[in-house]
Amino acid sequence: MEIVRPDLYTPEEADIAEGKLINSFIENCTSPIPDPDRWLDEEIHRNILLTSLDMAVAWARQRSIFPLIFGTACCAFEMIGASGPRFDLPRFGMDIIRFSPRQADVMLITGTITWKMATAAKMIYDQMPEPKWVIAVGACAISGGTFRESYSVVPGINRILPVDVYVPGCPPRPEAMIYGITRLHAKIVKGTIDNPGLSLNKEGKETR
Amino acid sequence: MTTALNGEELAKKIAEAVPGSVVSSDKSSIIIDGKSLLQVAEHFKNKLGFDYLTAVTGVDYIDYFEVVYRVVSMQHNQSIFLKARCYTREDPALPSVTPVWRAAYYQEREIYDLLGIKFEGHPYLKRLLLWEGFNGYPLRRDYL
Numbered sequence: 001m002e003i004v005r006p007d008l009y010t011p012e013e014a015d016i017a018e019g020k021l022i023n024s025f026i027e028n029c030t031s032p033i034p035d036p037d038r039w040l041d042e043e044i045h046r047n048i049l050l051t052s053l054d055m056a057v058a059w060a061r062q063r064s065i066f067p068l069i070f071g072t073a074c075c076a077f078e079m080i081g082a083s084g085p086r087f088d089l090p091r092f093g094m095d096i097i098r099f100s101p102r103q104a105d106v107m108l109i110t111g112t113i114t115w116k117m118a119t120a121a122k123m124i125y126d127q128m129p130e131p132k133w134v135i136a137v138g139a140c141a142i143s144g145g146t147f148r149e150s151y152s153v154v155p156g157i158n159r160i161l162p163v164d165v166y167v168p169g170c171p172p173r174p175e176a177m178i179y180g181i182t183r184l185h186a187k188i189v190k191g192t193i194d195n196p197g198l199s200l201n202k203e204g205k206e207t208r
Numbered sequence: 209m210t211t212a213l214n215g216e217e218l219a220k221k222i223a224e225a226v227p228g229s230v231v232s233s234d235k236s237s238i239i240i241d242g243k244s245l246l247q248v249a250e251h252f253k254n255k256l257g258f259d260y261l262t263a264v265t266g267v268d269y270i271d272y273f274e275v276v277y278r279v280v281s282m283q284h285n286q287s288i289f290l291k292a293r294c295y296t297r298e299d300p301a302l303p304s305v306t307p308v309w310r311a312a313y314y315q316e317r318e319i320y321d322l323l324g325i326k327f328e329g330h331p332y333l334k335r336l337l338l339w340e341g342f343n344g345y346p347l348r349r350d351y352l
Contacts, residue, residue: 012334019340116339151346152338 022115029118029159055189061105061131062188063093065181068104068128070121073111075138075171082174092181101127106184107161110171112140112147113154125161131191135180136163139170210280210287212236218288225251237276237289242302245292246329249277249308252290257283261309266319268349273300273325279309294325304330322347 067089071079083089083097098104101124113121125134136157139145144155157163164187167180219233222240229244240248252258258279265276277290294300304327306312316327317336324345327333335342344351 015335016340019342022339023341151342151344151351 018119021119025118025122025160026115029154032156032158033162035158035163054191058189058191061191062185065092065094065105065133065184065188066096066098066103067094068098068101068107068124069110070107070124071110072113072117073138073140075110075141075169078171078174078177079108079110079137082177087174087178089178089181092178092185094181101125102129104128105131106133106135108135108137109141109157109161109163110137112145113157113160114152115154116152118154118157118160121157122160133164133184133188134161135165135167135184137167137169137172137177137180139168142166142168145170210285213286213288215288222248222251225255231293237291239291239293242292242294245290246303246305246308248290249305252279253308257281258286258288259283261305261311262287264305264312264315264319266323266325266347268323268347270349271295273323275302275319275325277305277312299326300324301326301328303328304333306330321345324348 069076069079071077081087083094094106101107105128107125107128109121125132134157136142140147140153141157142163144150144153147153148155154160165180165184167176169176172180215233215236215238219230219238222238223230226244226247229241229248231239231241233239258281260280260282261277262280263276263278265278267274267276272293272295274291274293277292278287279290280287292302294302302325304312304316306316306327307329313331314336316330317332317334319325320327320330320333321335321337322345338346
């Protein structure tokens, strides 16, 4: 699904173009993107998949993740708390929180995503350089949460973006968020150079 | 603390100033006929000194839509609820009070967006929260 930026200039025409884009999102994003789960199988794949170069690159990647904040609701405050001195997110190498997607590695989606915001989320995700990962934090980002049946809320951000780690909670404690980040580290270690995110194709198989 | 005026007493004065405008009244509110709403609003602002509109609310009572205006007089420290009803479900319309109280601008746009009540005379009546091409009015009781 391509994002076509409207090249129209009056506000009314831009709004109509935005409305068409949002409606096309609602029509197209009906089923969730499949999650890769083979990396959860601890011992079997480690020796088969990884070469020593892969391991070195993954080690470097794992310890220097720059997060991009995408805080849209109350879970964002837990993320702020996690990055503060008490829970100290920088000890995981997430020292510099980036506000530009072009410098970020992992997108922390913290909060409810409405259909109107989904277009922006997709656009920001497309601007991030590879390799990139997504952590969905909180019930709303994972499944829509309380607002799942609502007219304006995306029932799960995994309909729009491929999600690597889900952190449940409403909102999750900063410890839960840190546990999710350590799980992301575990996933990055399993990744290879040509497929760092262990992403799946449409048939649900790993693209290798 | 703002004194809430008795609607029944105030309704008599309004009925004298703008004949045929008051439909009914109770202790806290006055229900105004939709046709003379703008006239009543001007009377409230210019003659009675109610210069501050704190909230506009749209309510769906299934039989009719009601729009509630809470107006406050900063000068006299008094407040009153004005209400206007429209009984059609298809294409309900009321006169806009934005020319009188500028504060109604965004709230009337929001009511138009979510309840579908058209405010005639609004300078820029356009969707506020939802996107263009959204079907239906989500805050109506018969939505979904």
